[in-house]
Amino acid sequence: MWQLQDAGDESxxxxxxxxxxxxVLQRIRLLVDLIRDSLAGWVTDVVPSYCSITVYYDVLHxxxxxxxxxxxxLLQQFEADGAGRAVRDSVERARQVELxxxxxREVAPDLQRVAEFAGRTVEEVVRLHSETEFRVYALGFRxxxxxxxxxxxxxxxxxxxxxxxxxxxxxxxIAGPQAAVYPCESPGGWNLIGRCxxxxxxxxxxxxxxxxxxxxxxRFTPVDRATFLELGGVLDG
Amino acid sequence: MADFAIVxxxxxxxxxxDTGRRGQQHLGVSVGGAxxxxxxxxxxxxxxxxxxxxxxEICLGxxxxxxxxxxxxxxxGADCGWQLDGEALQPWSSHRVPAGGLLQAGMARDGLRGYxxxxxxxxxxxxxxxxxxxxxxxxxxLNGLNGEPLKNADRLxxxxxxxxxxxxxxxxxxxxxxxxxxxxxxxxxxxxxFSESARRQFFGxxxxxxxxxxxxxxxxxxxxxEEVPGNLVSEAxxxxxxxxxxxxxPIVLMRDCQTIGGYPKLGHVYSVDLDWxxxxxxxxRVRFMPGSLAESQALLREQRQFFIGANDDR
Numbered sequence: 001m002w003q004l005q006d007a008g009d010e011s012x013x014x015x016x017x018x019x020x021x022x023x024v025l026q027r028i029r030l031l032v033d034l035i036r037d038s039l040a041g042w043v044t045d046v047v048p049s050y051c052s053i054t055v056y057y058d059v060l061h062x063x064x065x066x067x068x069x070x071x072x073x074l075l076q077q078f079e080a081d082g083a084g085r086a087v088r089d090s091v092e093r094a095r096q097v098e099l100x101x102x103x104x105r106e107v108a109p110d111l112q113r114v115a116e117f118a119g120r121t122v123e124e125v126v127r128l129h130s131e132t133e134f135r136v137y138a139l140g141f142r143x144x145x146x147x148x149x150x151x152x153x154x155x156x157x158x159x160x161x162x163x164x165x166x167x168x169x170x171x172x173x174i175a176g177p178q179a180a181v182y183p184c185e186s187p188g189g190w191n192l193i194g195r196c197x198x199x200x201x202x203x204x205x206x207x208x209x210x211x212x213x214x215x216x217x218x219r220f221t222p223v224d225r226a227t228f229l230e231l232g233g234v235l236d237g
Numbered sequence: 238m239a240d241f242a243i244v245x246x247x248x249x250x251x252x253x254x255d256t257g258r259r260g261q262q263h264l265g266v267s268v269g270g271a272x273x274x275x276x277x278x279x280x281x282x283x284x285x286x287x288x289x290x291x292x293x294e295i296c297l298g299x300x301x302x303x304x305x306x307x308x309x310x311x312x313x314g315a316d317c318g319w320q321l322d323g324e325a326l327q328p329w330s331s332h333r334v335p336a337g338g339l340l341q342a343g344m345a346r347d348g349l350r351g352y353x354x355x356x357x358x359x360x361x362x363x364x365x366x367x368x369x370x371x372x373x374x375x376x377x378x379l380n381g382l383n384g385e386p387l388k389n390a391d392r393l394x395x396x397x398x399x400x401x402x403x404x405x406x407x408x409x410x411x412x413x414x415x416x417x418x419x420x421x422x423x424x425x426x427x428x429x430x431f432s433e434s435a436r437r438q439f440f441g442x443x444x445x446x447x448x449x450x451x452x453x454x455x456x457x458x459x460x461x462x463e464e465v466p467g468n469l470v471s472e473a474x475x476x477x478x479x480x481x482x483x484x485x486x487p488i489v490l491m492r493d494c495q496t497i498g499g500y501p502k503l504g505h506v507y508s509v510d511l512d513w514x515x516x517x518x519x520x521x522r523v524r525f526m527p528g529s530l531a532e533s534q535a536l537l538r539e540q541r542q543f544f545i546g547a548n549d550d551r
Contacts, residue, residue: 006425006530008475009508009537013426020470032263045262047473049497054473056262059538060545064530138471139265140497143374147471184375201264203375203382208365210264 002075006064010044013054014071020050020137020149026094028053029215031078038074042067048214049138050147094217099181099196101130101172101220102228106235107195110157114174114191118154126222128152129193134179134218139210144183144201146212151179163189170196170233172220183210194220197233239360240308241392245339246301251387253359253378254294258367262496268476269369269377270492272452272515273350274508275412276314278544280354283311283331283404288544290358291368293387295351300342302353307336308398309356313406315348315414315516330405348414348516357396371493373453414516417443420489421510421528422479426502430466431481438462439487439503440525447486448519452493455514457523461485466501474498477505479525489514507533509540 007013014031017024028048035046035055045056057067103111103126115122134148141147151174159175164187167173171182173190182188183200200211212218223231244251254277257270271277271294281290293300298317304310311331312319319326320341326332334340342351361368362381370377375384379391387393428436444457462485474480478490480500489506490498491514506514507528517523 006423007473008425008477008505009423009530009533011473011475013472018470044259047263047496049472050470052470052472054475056259056475059534060541063534063538138497139263140471141265141495143261143264143266143376145265186373203364206365208261208264208266214263 004068004071007054008056010059011054011056012064012067012071013052014075015052017051022135024051025135025137025215031075032214034074034078035071039067039070042070049140094215095213097212097216097218098221099198099218100223100227100231101194101196102223102225102233103194104225104228107171108193110191111193114155114157114193117157120154125155125193128155129174129179130220130222132219134220136212136214136216136218138214139212142182142184142186143203143208144210144212145180146200146210146216146218148179148218150177157191159189160191163187167192168195168234170198172196195228195233195235196220197228197231239394239396240304240306241394242305242355243303244301244387244389244391244393245303246299246341247387247389247391248295248298248300248342250296251300252294252296252370252372253291253361253368253387253393254370255291255368256289257369257492258365258371258376261365262473265496266365266376267371267374267493267496269367269371271352271369272492273314273352273512274544275410275512275540276350276352276516277354278540279329279406279410280311280313280352281358282544282546283313283329283406284309284354284356285401286354286356286358288546289367290354291361292352292354292359295342295353296349298342298344298351300351300353301339302393303337303339304334304395305336307338308334308395309401309403310334310340311354312351314350314352315345317342317345317351319351327405329411331403333403348412349518350516355395356398356401360394360396373493412516414513417522417524418510418513418517419524419526420514421507421533422504422525423507423528423530423533424504425530426478426504427466427469428502428504430501431462431503432464435462435464436503440527442524444487444523446517446519446521446523450519452491454488454490454494455517457487457489459486462487468499469501471497471499474502475505477508477511479503479506491515508537509533
């Protein structure tokens, strides 16, 4: 089921569930495309997150009632057209992305602490992290920053009490059940356990393109220092 | 060929802005753009620029810019005591600048952000349809991709002046920014999750703008709201949204805000009222009053139609 609510002067949010899961994620992915295609002249932005989709529009083109009516029709159609089947199909089609990660201490200032928290060795932490298949649930915080879940129970270290002023580009991070790779240098409070040499977001591209999209399946593959450098990884900073 | 205005004094935070960057929020790219859309809209209108022409947002000042060729400029927003070659300029007006003219602003005497537009707009390279600078994202700015505030000796490309008269905004549109604010709020999102007493507290008290406010959010300090609901599953947030972290002190999100967030939200402030909040200095007094989405949308529509007029390139 779903529920509509106004969320701003030019936005309306569609709630699709209380808690995120695989099916909700796929419904969101399909609906985002459907809304973009069907309401192209009305909407400026369609922003998915864990359990919701927020639709932004321009008050010069429509108002709250009009967009709510259009979305209601669209959602009813979506449900009636066997959304369940479409969702099952698309689960199988989800993109697989492999991200190389160098877990060396020089780029993993929090790895030791995470290991202590988990009561395991650093090697086991690396194994747990790289054997997990993560899903992208949302993009936000910074351009191309993908919120991924779920980090294995043992590794669910809370975020830092005091965020770092500067987290380098490519930092591989975990916090609670979430995981991410910092697409650019920024402040940040997550635990840093490695570094990824692959660019997640290139601001020189027009239109902008990001490597990770909502719904993607992501695996982290350990690489050694030499491979990391070969792939364009940067150690300092 | 474009001429280049030379920044002789950049000031603490002078940013190239326009009406913002839409269409990329799903990638985590914030809207950005001039915070006081009323003042920025008037600066462009006084020059018959398009509503989306790039202009400068000068936070506090001082600031100085030299124009190598003759043009027209317009100044609005915070009262920065603008001067042209040492002569005081009427605020909320357009003016002719001779070749070699030096335009100077002092410290803002009221409000926080002054706006300076030039005939034809500043011509820095746009990124994804906008020249707005969002410092946190390193987008926009002088070369489009550094996202930095202006620095001394920066060279700002500006267009040819197609010629036109000089004007002043009618008195009823000129603003001063020293009065306490009453912001209208549309209850939405998690409003119902806040307790009756927390809502009474929120509408009943006077807040002060906290010093760590910025273009991402205006932080308010007052008596902490009681029984703040817990964090939620992150969802999209936009400028105007009032979120309340566990501290019980509300934050009004501004145009450089993140695209998604997990704090519970009381609702959103009328877009037209954010223009006033954009000019509120630390310590400024702020109250909230309940409003309606119908009114909020009607006022925003009226404002946008007014500035877009017949001139816009959208």
